[in-house]
Amino acid sequence: MNLSKPIARPSLHEELVDRVRELIIEGELEPGTKIPEKELCENFGVSRTPMREALKVLANEGLAVLEPNRGAWVSTVTMDELEETFPVLAALERLGGELACIHGTETEIAFVRERHDDMVRHYKMRDRQPYFKANQDIHDGILRAAGNPVLSQHHRVLASRAKRARFLANISDARWSQAVAEHEEIIAALEARDGQRLGQTLADHLLNKFTALKERVDG
């Protein structure tokens, strides 16, 4: 009997880490606000112990900040922090692109192509929400195709920090069309399995996104 794995019953704190992380990333817990420990415990029906364990983990990921004797706060997303985060994200995406061209299976690449086509359709319809979803699926898909869990994990942590900046969704028409054009090059490079070009394009894509963002905020 080789029942691959025992029944996976994740411990409470693991479940809570995922749930509360989601609350923070999705903005239901707003940056800079206090994390209502007691309230969350009641909502989730758990005691303080596992919830506090989860908060320590989230603090370690940079999503929460713990102030001694004053509790946990949702960390703020400052421009300075984004200025630090984007180059690192870009470096990871570049590597992801290079590896995806080497290790990606045809199925994985086909999936990215599908989502790319979906994304273009949403762009033409100017459906922002589905567009952003497809966009994220593409980037996640490339990372998955890279087949490097360590890379994916670090990318996930950084992306979650960036994603919380709500104004990232505030995209200009010009930038939007440029982004779609960049995505055409991304999918072309991926299907050609041109790792250098894909990596370069992905990194540029992210940094362009950030530049456009800064212009919108500063100007």
Added chain:
Amino acid sequence: MNLSKPIARPSLHEELVDRVRELIIEGELEPGTKIPEKELCENFGVSRTPMREALKVLANEGLAVLEPNRGAWVSTVTMDELEETFPVLAALERLGGELACIHGTETEIAFVRERHDDMVRHYKMRDRQPYFKANQDIHDGILRAAGNPVLSQHHRVLASRAKRARFLANISDARWSQAVAEHEEIIAALEARDGQRLGQTLADHLLNKFTALKERVDG
């Protein structure tokens, strides 16, 4: 009165995260062995609550593995994992090199130069321990000069995982001299503030190190 910060008394779990992390990185808690929770609590004179919080954080960093109802174990360092880790580390070092050439102060660069000269001296004396220390100071120094805390943090987590592979210190004479030669190019590129070259050299340096390691293990 602007007393920059209140007296920083880190909470127990933060202190424990650092202490236990050090035990794991330094190999006092060996990969694959059980983490003796009770014993550690007694040694540090704390109750299980903050210790368990610390273990959750370390598990999130990948240094420990939590098995439901069976406790915490020091994670193993497999060749497969290193195969995943090194490319990511290389990507981060490349970025660090590029940024150090842009943002590094003269003082920061001078510090790296000092440690480089120290390292070469230790190499000539074949003093392994001080050599490795100087080597690490150089890489940390470049990262610091890059002036990007997000980058440093992710680099630190990955480097700690790699550092635990004790056999990394098992270096051949040929590889050792090659590594020193690579370091000459690293310091030259840094002082010339040639970011592209420094980034490339740092990435190659790390990947060469890993290749040499694999040859020693496989062959």
Added chain:
DNA sequence: ATAAAGAATTATGAATTCATAATCCAGTCA
């Protein structure tokens, strides 16, 4: 009315307790 001081309340950090799962060990039977 406002500010300061001090008491009451609440929230936090950490220790302790408790229920349960895992492990160990002796005893039984093939």
Added chain:
DNA sequence: TGACTGGATTATGAATTCATAATTCTTTAT
């Protein structure tokens, strides 16, 4: 002998309790 069973022991996950720090609310004095 060696594998299985069932109870004793131990370790783990989570809830609860407790001491203390922070905050809020009153009271008092100016």
